[in-house]
Amino acid sequence: MADATMFPIVLDDLRYTPGGRSVLAGVNLQFGDDGISVILGPNGAGKSVLLRSIAGLLKPSHGRIVWGSNGYPGTQIAMVFQQPMLLRGSVAFNAGLGLKPLGLSRERMQARIAEVLERVGLAHRMHDSARHLSGGERQRLALARAWAVKPRLLLLDEPTAALDPSATEEVERIVREIRTEGARILMTTHNLGQAMRISDDIVFIDAGLIREHTPTTRFFTRPQSKEARLFIQGELPWRITFDD
Amino acid sequence: MLSALGEALSLLTQFDAEFMRIVWLSFKVSGAAVVLGTLIGLPFGAWLAVADFRGRGAVTVLLNGLMGLPSVVVGVLVYLALSRSGPLGTWGMLFTPTAMVIAQTILVIPLMAALTRQIIEDAWREYANELRSLHFSLWHSVTTLLYDCRFSLLVSVLAGLGRAMSEVGAVMIVGGNIYGYTRVMTTAIALETAKGDLPLSVALGSVLLSVVLLLNAMAYLLRRWAMRRYG
Numbered sequence: 001m002a003d004a005t006m007f008p009i010v011l012d013d014l015r016y017t018p019g020g021r022s023v024l025a026g027v028n029l030q031f032g033d034d035g036i037s038v039i040l041g042p043n044g045a046g047k048s049v050l051l052r053s054i055a056g057l058l059k060p061s062h063g064r065i066v067w068g069s070n071g072y073p074g075t076q077i078a079m080v081f082q083q084p085m086l087l088r089g090s091v092a093f094n095a096g097l098g099l100k101p102l103g104l105s106r107e108r109m110q111a112r113i114a115e116v117l118e119r120v121g122l123a124h125r126m127h128d129s130a131r132h133l134s135g136g137e138r139q140r141l142a143l144a145r146a147w148a149v150k151p152r153l154l155l156l157d158e159p160t161a162a163l164d165p166s167a168t169e170e171v172e173r174i175v176r177e178i179r180t181e182g183a184r185i186l187m188t189t190h191n192l193g194q195a196m197r198i199s200d201d202i203v204f205i206d207a208g209l210i211r212e213h214t215p216t217t218r219f220f221t222r223p224q225s226k227e228a229r230l231f232i233q234g235e236l237p238w239r240i241t242f243d244d
Numbered sequence: 245m246l247s248a249l250g251e252a253l254s255l256l257t258q259f260d261a262e263f264m265r266i267v268w269l270s271f272k273v274s275g276a277a278v279v280l281g282t283l284i285g286l287p288f289g290a291w292l293a294v295a296d297f298r299g300r301g302a303v304t305v306l307l308n309g310l311m312g313l314p315s316v317v318v319g320v321l322v323y324l325a326l327s328r329s330g331p332l333g334t335w336g337m338l339f340t341p342t343a344m345v346i347a348q349t350i351l352v353i354p355l356m357a358a359l360t361r362q363i364i365e366d367a368w369r370e371y372a373n374e375l376r377s378l379h380f381s382l383w384h385s386v387t388t389l390l391y392d393c394r395f396s397l398l399v400s401v402l403a404g405l406g407r408a409m410s411e412v413g414a415v416m417i418v419g420g421n422i423y424g425y426t427r428v429m430t431t432a433i434a435l436e437t438a439k440g441d442l443p444l445s446v447a448l449g450s451v452l453l454s455v456v457l458l459l460n461a462m463a464y465l466l467r468r469w470a471m472r473r474y475g
Contacts, residue, residue, distance in 0.1 A: 052373070055377055057376055074379060077377075079374075085371045088392050088394075088474035088475065089391075098378045100378075100380075100384065101378065101380060130475075131474055131475025132475055145378075
């Protein structure tokens with residue numbers, strides 16, 4: 001691994017209560033330096049808020065996040081949103097946005113942009129306007145933008161929520177490839193099939209509380225909490241039933 | 245009335261020297277004021293949209309209020325500053341085109357900054373999380389948003405140009421409406437109308453109106469092209 005000093009990431013009694021409403025109700029979690037963790041839960045469970053707190057975009061009302069031995073790692077974190085921001089410029093311009101704060105030379109920036117666009121299959125559209133891309137292409141561009149900075153931690157906030165199955169599959173392929181390059185990945189979704197396909201472990205969150213944090217296989221075969229069981233049954237009633 | 249229109253047309257078609265000098269000086273003064281207003285007002289408005297500080301609301305209200313700043317008030321203030329006994333009196337700029345540029349710049353900055361703030365604030369609301377997640381500094385966010393909203397910000401630049409070109413009170417006070425030196429279209433129209441010389445007033449008014457319409461048409465076409473090109 002390039003730099004393991006930002007791990008483990010420890011979330012210590014994280015609470016987020018805007019206007020007195022409890023969105024995160026005391027989250028305790030720990031993430032090691034490898035793998036893909038999927039944060040799973042129904043709408044409004046607090047998945048995105050949790051991810052944004054880790055990204056530093058939201059200040060928790062209470063609790064803290066401890067980053068290994070080195071503190072908050074800044075530019076080693078990248079994030080991709082459900083609806084990615086695309087500026088009025090070319091695909092290449094948008095792919096290189098995250099590289100600007102890194103102070104790379106123009107040549108190195110262009111080389112990195114070309115490389116990531118090639119790997120997400122958008123090299124042929126490099127000079128097109130980013131806003132003319134399809135939904136799947138937009139999300140691949142957002143992944144390329146995040147990948148370009150070689151993040152050690154990649155946060156994905158429901159990156160495939162608005163995509164069709166073929167675009168979703170392509171995004172999942174890219175996510176796996178980014179992981180093999182050494183990025184630790186935290187991803188939110190409410191898509192159980194996707195969680196099964198892509199994750200090493202599942203964090204199940206409901207009403208701002210972590211109900212389970214277990215390996216993926218175990219989560220789907222032997223969920224420990226009633227909430228997780230009901231969620232799995234409700235989402236995939238034709239596939240999984242539990243004896244108890 | 246008809247003879248005045250006929251004479252105005254002849255001034256326009258014959259490129260009368262005095263007439264052309266007035267038109268050219270108007271463009272130079274208002275153009276310089278808008279360039280300065282763009283360089284100061286746009287970044288300031290964008291910064292105000294993005295920055296988070298105590299008193300931001302008060303600054304925004306003040307800026308919006310200054311959009312309606314009376315031009316004669318600006319004229320008097322600049323006059324006092326540049327007059328021989330004023331703090332900048334030694335610069336010797338009163339009754340020069342430079343003084344007119346200063347007055348018009350002061351007039352257009354609040355207008356351009358306030359419109360820019362509104363446009364950039366809307367974009368910031370949409371992009372803030374993503375720009376923060378890209379670890380952009382405040383200044384980097386400001387320049388990025390200004391770039392992304394460049395076509396919408398044409399409205400702000402055009403509003404500034406419209407205000408500068410149509411302004412008469414401030415330039416009359418600090419320029420003095422000196423024949424062949426500081427006379428611009430608006431001050432010339434005011435003077436010639438008072439003297440009863442309608443042909444020159446009508447001709448200058450036609451140019452003023454045509455320029456404003458032409459610029460707006462160009463801005464409209466540019467925006468339409470940009471929407472097609474960039475989405």
